[in-house]
Amino acid sequence: MNPCQFDDARRGFLKKSASLAVLYFTPSVLVKTFAADAIVPMPIAKEKLQFILNGKSVSFEIDARTTVLNLLREQIGYTGTKKGCEMGQCGACTIHVNGKRLKSCTQLALNHQNNQITTIEGLAKGDQLHPMQAAFLKHDAFQCGYCTSGQIMSAVACVREGKAGSRASIQAYMDTNICRCGAYQNIVDAIDEVAKSGAKI
């Protein structure tokens, strides 16, 4: 479903969360009539959430403030998606939502009702690696492996979106994903090979 089309459940959430937003999400300049620490938060009601995770329908009751990243890592136990900054700056948390790549640390989970979410755990078919995973392994496109999930999710999107036509184009698309070990050259080699192979990914 298109995440821009709000269904009733989502609208309900937005109404309920409007007051919470003052507490948690509004820049301090907008609430300077009262000191931020003068208010003690009220208990947060659990909200219902359902989406498709790696092809399976899953549902939860979650704290409205939970990000997709923290839901995956802390509650579902899908720790393949990595936390690198929680500011949308490093790309370690990249997942696919309805086929598009997205940084899951910046996304409130409740905004993803009924969405199709794919994580690194959803790429391989059993023991058979996805072609991009196999190419990363072959080209040693990582060292510590921590940014790797995000790099691979972005890399798959890069090829699918037709942005892998040249090394420069791959590099520009992949600038969203930091690798501090510096495996960049090998990552581009891996993406280039998968793109040129013409494999349907």
Place this chain on the structure above:
Amino acid sequence: MNNMHFDENNTNYFKLDFADERVDGADKVTGKAKYTAEYNMSNMAYAVFVTSTIAKGTIKNIDTAKALASPGVLDVIYYANCPSVPGYIKNEWRGHKVLYDNQVRFFGQPIALIVADSLENANAAIRLVRAEYESQAFETNFDLARKDATKLKGTVAYKRGIENKFKEAPVFVEAEYAIPAEVHLPMEMHATIEFWEGEDKVTLYDKTQGPKSTQSTVARTFGLSDKNVRVIAENVGGGFGSGLRSWANVPAAVMASKKLNRPVKLVLTRPQMFTLVGYRPQSWQKIGIGADASGRFVGITHEAISGTSRYEDFREGIVNVSKFLYACDNVDTKYSMLPLDLSTPVWMRGPGEATGSYGLESAIDELSYKLKMDPIELRIKNFTTVNPENKLPFSDINLKDCYAYGKDKIGWKNRPTVPGSLKENGMLIGYGMANGVFGAGKGAATVRALLNQEGKLTLECAVSDMGPGTTTSMTKIAASAMQMPIEKVKFKLGDSDLPPGPSQGGSGTTSTVGSAVDLACTTLKQNLKDLAIKYAPAFATLKSDALEVKNEMVVALADANIKIAIVDLLQFIPDKKIDLTIASSGKTAEQLKFTSNSFSSHYVKVAVNPKDGTIKILQVVTTGDAGKIISPKTARSQMIGGVVGGIGMALTEQLEMDHQSGQIINASFGAYHVPLHSQIPPTDVWFVDKPDVNMNSIGAKGIGEIALIGFAAAVSNAVYNATGIRVRDLPITPAKLGFKAKV
């Protein structure tokens, strides 16, 4: 050459045609590899730090009432209510005593720890904690403070020959070089999950480069015996030095778990990665170097100052490289620390040698222009096979091979001798090179080897693997030594319960742990030969030196038909397995007759846009002289990683501070610029790949540091060659090249 310690023909080292992928690679590309923060346990609480908003002073009061009333908050721990920490009282904990006293020593220091039943509830309570401070005057400005000699401490001087001799040389250069503070920023944030089992036993999942070192720190800090502290670091998402010691998150998590009697997870935020887990200290160097008309060095004078914190001394080996890499009779150096009101720095990749090599290799480049001599020829002119500092021969040095390869591959013949005179496609083109060097050590390590009745070999050592591929290298060393399929060998690490091994740092892991693995395999092979002679009738009359172990069999050297499979041999012994633990020590007396180093030589081609001063690195050739390369694929990755780190150091990385408040103001990936995909040029990696037979039994030396050391100077030298402008303070920016931003 001396070949007495390494008989390649006998052992067939590294001749097997292994698949070259990382043995743990599949887990990393599928997301299965678990890092510290990824262990969840029942009843686990989440902890977050509240940090100081002043740089120095006393906390007069902390109001925690509102935070405690916030939903899900279990406790707020701070100096007034923290549990007793024996090691704080006895000063056995290094660093500031987190949550223990009311002193603020740097901006962003943890002053309280919120523990809640969920991460969301913990984060929501941060702003509810209010601290009142009494501020004190502080100093964070390195550039200003270093000019006052009374503020320096720990000065160490060295002299060989005559001081300041360079000034008497017919040609000399004297220049100052500066490097800002830089931050490690591994992609995995530092984290600790901690739980107690009873009164005196704790387990930690911790992001550390040394499980044994963290075990010892926690044991001393909390008055426990080592055996009752278990530290697990199965996968480490980078480190570059930040994991070489325990930081505030470790005692904080241990205290919180003790106080609340439940497991506690504490993960630092990315901004806290800039303030709480060390950094490469800001530094200043002055180098004087002189040569006679033929290019022979007459004298080198190297002075350096680097920052440390007010509460701990952190020294860097900045001037060391000037003492020994090149032949020179007159060398004097001086190094001092400058305490500032910041957190304590820690070794960052290449550590002091990376800083010092930037200075020395830049100064040599400057001298080459004054001499009108090719900078590679100048280095060859001063090449030495004997370390001039300790007078011992280098165990092996092949820098001249690196020069030949690098010159050819980068296209050195196209390098303009007059800077700023070559243009391609409207861009100013320049070529630069520089060397790197780092000590090659071999320390103590213990390895357990377990050969089970299926003929599978498991080796264990409490070292860690932060990314270089230690698991892969050790597996390869064992499979080579045993002449057995790599699939049947498993190397376990990252757990302090395993036999003791070193912290992963200082480029010493492959040499130290690899030597122990090799020794364990040698012992294992001897055991197998002895078993064959004892139990297998066909071997009864043979001596063990007439046998070999290969292809999972014991075989007679003289007659390949006399053989027995290892799995059959194991049936003869009651346990049906061999389980041995072998300790390998440091260098032998024979190995100590040499001085051992790894060397690198880097080549860079840059383009500088004459309109706006933007710098693009077009091509890199990097060469390593580090003995036998155990695992070519992962070694190459380490070298290209060093290049990427070096590009950041040369062109973009700089920790920025507001000296009015003492606050670091670019504590995010958005503001502190590490290299990205599109900044990385095609990089060619080459190794000499020759066993250093005087170093250890496996002939291998480390490459983690030399991959980076010297690289920033190669870039700087190339930029000068392109523009004729010498920038002597990193990072090299268009503004420093004299270009003003267009508004």
